[in-house]
Amino acid sequence: MEACQTPNSDANSGLKHYPLTPLRLLRGLACLVVYLSTAFMFLVYFSPVAAVLPRFFSIHYSRKASSFLFGLWLALWPFLFEKINKTKVIFSGETVPEKERVLVIANHRTEVDWMYLWDLALRKGCLGCIKYVLKSSLMKLPIFGWGFHIFEFISVERKWEVDETIMRKMLSTFTNPSDPLWLAVFPEGTDFTEQKCIKSQQYAAENGLPILNNVLLPKTRGFHACVEILRDSLDAVYDLTIAYKNRCPTFMDNVYGVEPSEVHVHVRRISLEEIPVSENECNTWLLERFHQKDQLLSDFIARGHFPDEGTEGDLSTIKCLINCTVVLAITAIFAYLAVFSSVWFKVYIILSCAYLACATAYNFRPSPIHHYVKGLLLGKKSC
Known part of the structure; x- marks a missing residue:
């Protein structure tokens, strides 16, 4: 059996790209505080009026409003990565159109792969409509778990007998072609490690499957459910392969x-x-895609880059700064209202937090009123 290889991992690189100086530590903690505070203010102030109340009349317009606000806040992260941290995000392969409705599949190198999908989505005008299939434990995260629920991420237990019903129910609500959607799936189901790779290779050897060195064997049933249910409403599937220099980040x-x-x-x-x-046949197709990813990553290890680089330009620093200023200004206003204004603002925040906590815990989302009316009328007719 071939040995597992981790592209640009700790084993084949020395010191970190930048040393963790006191200045970087303080700057990072300051950014984290800013991001948490802005997330909290946006969620508690905007969720009731943009994501919850409009759903009683139109799921479509509720999603449009929440996508706009989500994208406004989420754009802070590519700004952090590319402008503040000076990380180079290099795209290669094909240039994809803007504002398509797509299913995104990607390999899962480390715990932050999903964050770098935002850099591509921002460039394509689809940042606010990105959704993920993620493990259910992440829904318990403070503040962020509320956001995952409000923005309709699909939480799974990673047990198909449990997840199938949940996935199919959620996917069936995403079939409106006019709703913006970037649904991201990591078919490996977990991030890549040496031990997981060895287990994956053992399973492959026992079942006559390809031996993969840089990715794990994909779990196929969730991907097939996504394609089966959304096929008629999607423009395309984006297949992304992610690699890092000089090591995989946390x-x-x-x-x-x-x-x-x-x-x-x-x-x-x-x-x-x-x-x-x-x-x-769909399962075989996905397995072949990951076989190709494995070869692509092997080539990356040897050459230090993917073929056909430079398909996307740099982010606009001015636009990033304007977006950051707007988010910070809104957050400052909300913070002022929460502390110094009428008691009703405090009541609003408490009620909003209570709703977000309960809705997330019990996986509740309101349906349009006409759905309830239709249900009542059908019930009366059946009587």
């Missing part, structure tokens, strides 16, 4: 700006017609 590496030095994202746009309809 969340706090990103916060402090010590890693990574470069993030490489290879993009391939796939038409839905290329993906087989039957489950067995």
Whole structure:
């Protein structure tokens, strides 16, 4: 069996890209405080009026409003990565159109891969409509768990017998072609480690599957459910392959700006017609895609880059600064109102927090009033 290899990991690199100096530590902690405070203020002030109340009349317009506000806040992160931390995010492969409705699949190198999808989504005008299939334990995170619920991320237990019903129910609400959507799935189901790679290779050897060195065997059933239910409403599937220099970063590496030095994202746009309809053929297709990813990552290890680099330009510093200023100004106003204004603002915040906590805990989302009316009328007719 071939040995597992981790591109640009701790084993083949020395010191971190930037040392963790006191200045970087303070700057990182300050950024984290800013991001947490802005997230909290945006959620408690805007969720009731943009994401909850409009759903009683129109899920579509509720999603449009929440996508705009989510994108406004989420743009702070690419600003941190590319402008403050000076991480180079290098795109290669195909240039994809703006504002498409897509399913995104990617390899899972480390705990922060999902954050670098934001850099591509921002460039394509789709940052606010990105959603993830994520493990249910993340829904328990303070503040962020509320956001995951409000913005309709799909939480799973990573047990198909439990997750199938949940996934299909949520996916069925995403079939309106006019709703903005970037649904991101990591088919490996977990991030890559040496031990997980060895187990994956053992399973592959026992079952006559390809031996993969840089990715894990993909879990196919969730991907097939996404394609099956959303096929008629999607423009394409984006297949992203992610690699890092000089080592795979952690969340706090990103916060402090010590890693990574470069993030490489290879993009391939796939038409839905290329993906087989039957489950067995779709599973085989996904396995072949990950076999190709494995080879692509092996080439990256050897060459230090993906083919066809430079498909996306740099972010506009001016636009990033304007967006950051707007978010900070709104947060400052909200903070002032919460502390110094009428008691009713405090009541509003308490009620909003109570709703967000309960809705997240019990996975509650309101439906349009006409759905309730239709249900009542059908119930009367059946009587």
